[in-house]
Amino acid sequence: MSLNTSKLLQKHKKNILEIWMNNQLSDDGLREDLISNDDLRSQSEELISALVKNLTSDDLTDLEAESWYPVIEILGGIAITRARQGFSPRETGRFVNTLKEALLEVLQREISDGKQLFAESLKINRVMDNLSIITFETFIKGREEVILRQTDEISEISTPVIRVWDGILALPIIGTLDSSRTQIVMENLLQEIVETGSIIAILDISGVPAVDSLVAQHLIKTVAATRLMGAECIISGIRPEIAQTVVHLGIDLSNIITKASLASALSHAFRILKLEVRKTNSINKL
Template sequence: MSSNTLKLLQKHKKTILEIWMKNQLTDDGLREDLISNEDLREQSEELVAALVANLSGNDLEDLDGDNWSSVIEILGGIAITRARQGFSPRETGRFVHSLKESILEVLQIQIKDPQQLFDESMKIIRVMDNLSIVTFETFIKGREEVILRQTDEIAEISTPVIRVWDGILALPIIGTLDSSRTQIVMENLLQEIVETGSSIAILDISGVPAVDSLVAQHLIKTVSATRLMGAECIISGIRPEIAQTVVHLGIDLSNIITKASLASALAYAFKVLRLEVRKTNSVNKINNI
């Protein structure tokens, strides 16, 4: 970029910022629910200052150079923040694209020579397009981090191990049971067996939409692991359609205790532990036999 154009951009840095802010604030896609106008202006001002300061030199397309590190760092921070705040890729890309439009608008006003305007505009377009790619890549990484964190949080929430009584644990499973989730289920259940010294674990599959051969194998593995820890495992929530599917697929669950409901499984667990439920004065009471 010519020294004259660089001086021009430095001189009209505030004009670029004002045009850019005007374009952003009048954009129909402005997300005031995700970022305040003050924060938006602060981000924009910081980026404009860093960008204009780094437009000198001949390596305008080499964004890996040291002189572009500050701009990349600012854009990366903005992209990550926007990914976490809930901005869409289009909205984040529009943020950088509107800056390019603002710079080109200033060049069109200040440069009168058509050839010079074309040359300098193409340089700005190439730089801003490359920065848009960097911003998009960083945004995608930030969004992936958010998705992975949310997936882990959902997995933890969806596999709670509940201590329903002394020596009895229950683990309600909701949703599809795949290999990775089976591992989480087993780890949580086995850890809780060790910590509580429980002898009976109930796996309730009432919330599992369907049971196929793969899901059945996962359940069998969980039961086997539980038995190796010295605890008996009961599978509850066997609905009629699930029972028919299991029979149709030829899956052998004969060595596993199964019950139609969690209440039935709990009653069976009480029986094994020689506990019984009695109603006395409208209050449920459990006594040792």
């Protein structure tokens, strides 16, 4: 980029900012529910200041140069923040594209020579397109981090250990049981066994859509870990289709207590603890 053009953009930095802000505020997709106009202006001003400063570089295609670090860092921070706030890829992409439109508009106003305008506009397009790619890549990484965190939170919520009776724990499993989730299930269950001193744990799999050899192995590992802690484990929720699948796959669950329902498992746990539940005819009235 020529020195004159670089000085031109620096000179008109405030004008570029205003055009860019107008472009953003007039966009039908503006998310005022996610970011205030003041915060939007603050982000825009910080980025445009760093960008115009680095447009003085002779090699505008090498965005890995040290001089571009401030721009990449600011843009990356904005992309990560927007990913966490819930912006869509399109909305984040428009943030950069509207800046490119503002830069090109100022060049068209200030450069009268057609050849120079074409050459300088081409350079701006290349720079901003590369920055758009960086923004998108960083945004995707941020969104993946959000998804992974939410997945972990959902896994924690969906594997609650319930103390159903003194000495008896129940853990209803809902959804697919994979390796990572099995680890969470075991950690939560073993920790609760230690804290409560329970000697019976019921794993209810009535909410598991299907049981294959891998899921069965995960269940066997959980049962083994529970027994090492001195507690007996009962698997409940064995539906007819699951029983057929287990037999068809040749999975050996003969050394594990299995029951068709959580109620049956709880009744069996009572017998192990030599507890008896009786129904009384009288009802206490408040």
